[in-house]
Structure formats: structure tokens, C-alpha cells
Amino acid sequence: MDPHLLRTFVSVARCGSFSDAAHELGFTPSAVSEHIASLEADLRTSLLTRRPVMLTSAGARLLEHAGPLLLRLDAARADVERLSGAG
Known part of the structure; x- marks a missing residue:
């Protein structure tokens, strides 16, 4: 699952x-x-x-997971960037 697509979905x-x-x-x-x-x-x-834009049941379930997933991806990127900047 592409995180860029997931961010678009959340938006x-x-x-x-x-x-x-x-x-x-x-x-x-x-x-x-x-x-x-x-x-x-x-x-x-x-x-x-x-029309109108509404979540399906699958969309609602994905949205529940999306926030924590994206936060963890952002945290992982920040950790790696800190390490590579410190080295």
C-alpha cells in the first residue's frame, strides 16, 4: 500500500x-x-x-488504521534522517 495514496485517501x-x-x-x-x-x-x-463522497464500510475501517500507520511512517523517516544526519 502506497503511503502517498493513503495520505490522499485520508485527505x-x-x-x-x-x-x-x-x-x-x-x-x-x-x-x-x-x-x-x-x-x-x-x-x-x-x-x-x-456523489456524495462518503466512506464505505471498508473505507471507514481503512481510515481507522490510516492515521496510526502514517504517524509511524513519519516517525520512521524522522529517525532515519536523524541517524544519517548524525553520522
């Missing part, structure tokens, strides 16, 4: 729209749509309904 879930998420992330709405489609293809399930 869409939080914003409630592809265009607002695109603005927040600095992407086009089309790119956001492609990210979500790629994540859904990877997971082989629908995560969102499109």
Missing part, C-alpha cells in the same frame, strides 16, 4: 470532497481521483462513494 475522507482534498494537497482533482482509484485497485474494494 478526501477529512475534506469530504475530491476538489477540496486536491486543493489541500496541491494536486488536481483528477490526480486525487486517480490516487483513490489506484488505492481501491490495490485493495480490491471500493473505499468511497463518489
